[in-house]
Amino acid sequence: MSVIRTAILGYGRSGSTLHAGPIEKNKSFHVTAVCDVDATARQKAVARFGCRPYDDYRRMLKEEPLDLVVIVTRSDQHCQMTCDCLAGGVNVLVTKPWAVNAGEAQRMVSTAKSSGKLLLPWLPARWGSDLQRLRQLVVEEQAIGTVFLVRRVEGSFATRNDWQTERRYGGGYLLNWGPHIVDPPIQLLGSPVKSVYGRLKQTINPGDVEDLFMGILTLANGILVQVEYTVSTESPPTWFLQGTRGTIVVHGTQLKMNARTPAQPSDPTQYSTMQAVPDKMLEEKLAGSLYGDEHQIYKEIAAALCGETRYPVTPASALELSRVLDAIRTSSNENRVVMM
Ligand SMILES: NC(=O)c1ccc[n+]([C@@H]2O[C@H](COP(=O)([O-])OP(=O)(O)OC[C@H]3O[C@@H](n4cnc5c(N)ncnc54)[C@H](O)[C@@H]3O)[C@@H](O)[C@H]2O)c1
Incomplete structure (x- = not known):
């Protein structure tokens, strides 16, 4: 071609x-x-x-x-x-x-x-600078040990008044923001979602769909993932990752890691809070867009169409994301945990 x-x-x-x-x-x-x-x-x-x-x-x-x-x-x-x-x-x-x-x-x-x-x-968030950096720290370097809880949140206090506020047009924040919020932690942690608890709410937007959603996902490897789009004048961390050897917090493009080794009591009868030993502190600004570089993504699209490489977002993985988004909605509508 x-x-x-x-x-x-x-x-x-x-x-x-x-x-x-x-x-x-x-x-x-x-x-x-x-x-x-x-x-x-x-x-x-x-x-x-x-x-x-x-x-x-x-x-x-x-x-x-x-x-x-x-x-x-x-x-x-x-x-x-x-x-x-x-x-x-x-x-x-x-x-x-x-x-x-x-x-x-x-x-x-x-x-x-x-x-x-x-x-x-x-799915441009798969090219996001936050996901890339977290992959290096959490997966490649295991910098905070075994991860057990990840929170991924976006929010704003802005309202909108277009088709995105109407169900018949496929509006609502779960579909609009879910691909940016729910997908990246699943990609990062590389384990299928096993159960989903979700809540949808309409707060300040007009229309007939949610402008806020929350989900608690349990992955096959036991990691808990909390995902949320929220309505707030203050910004919560966009990522909060907890591991057995530390914590990473991200606010937009600002990343902070505090890695520690938990203290091991030598005397089993000792009953006091043991302070962890500080290991590594890191504060950095993420380079690049949180939603990837669209020019780079189009280079990869061209390469895939010309048969040079495979496009990294497989339909199977996007289908899996659709299933998880459906489960958040079903859980909210039916007030139950959805098993995947
Ligand atoms: N970061 C992202 O990846 C990102 C950002 C914004 C929007 N989006 C997505 O892009 C899509 C469009 O959002 P938008 O904000 O650009 O909406 P929009 O309303 O501005 O654009 C949609 C366009 O489609 C046209 N259209 C409607 N019916 C049509 C038809 N039958 N045939 C041809 N054209 C038709 C409309 O006239 C309009 O120009 C949504 O699915 C949204 O979720 C993705």
Whole structure:
């Protein structure tokens, strides 16, 4: 494939920036078409790329020879559009949340298999500087010993008033933020989720969906993971990791580690609090974006489409994430722990 003939389907806030930006800069891609139901969006894309505009993606699939469709429409539209593009013989990159539930996700995975085309889920937090650094410290260096509890939290006090506040459009903070919050600790700890307790709440946003969620996940290896999107004027740590030899706390791009060796009492009858021996203190600023470098991600997308490397986000792992997000919702709706 000398050049990747690309269509952007959904040229809105994210399509016109987060995706069009790196595609425009990368010589491997050529934007030959854009599809949006909004005439102004189409005009902007044509002015920028000189591409052919469509208001109907099915017609675009019939008329355009394409190698890749980048789907950045509303979340409720992703599954059908993805399946139609794959069945039409085109590779698909689909933004997060790639599906509104695991049933949809499974349908997309099956359609990709039968079509023989590539299905590339967009999960940029997997390239995040926080996850990369934590992987080095926690997994490679075992710097805080055996991890037993990880908290991953985001929050704000901002409200929104768009389709993201409506269930029928696939809105709600579990789908919108879950891929950024729930997925990274699972990737970091590398163990399947075995049970899920979840709570959803609507607090300050309009609409009919949650703007706050919490989940407590127990992994197969016994590690507890607390995930949360919260509504707050103050910022809790974005990561809080506890291990048998210390603690790591992350506030955005600020990471602090306090590693200690627990004291071992030599006299078993001694009944006093033993102070741990300080081991290593670390304070650093994380280099790079918390949601990865979209230019780097698009380089990897191009390499995967050209058959040079495998795209690191497998559909199977994105399907697993959809199952966990479903379980948080089911747990909240049915007030029970969901076994996976
Ligand atoms: N960090 C991230 O990865 C990130 C950031 C923002 C948004 N997103 C995701 O991107 C998706 C879009 O979000 P957004 O904020 O850009 O929304 P948006 O509403 O700004 O854009 C959606 C676009 O799709 C168009 N559209 C609607 N129906 C269509 C149809 N039938 N055919 C063609 N075009 C159609 C709309 O006109 C609009 O231009 C969401 O799923 C969201 O979760 C991801």
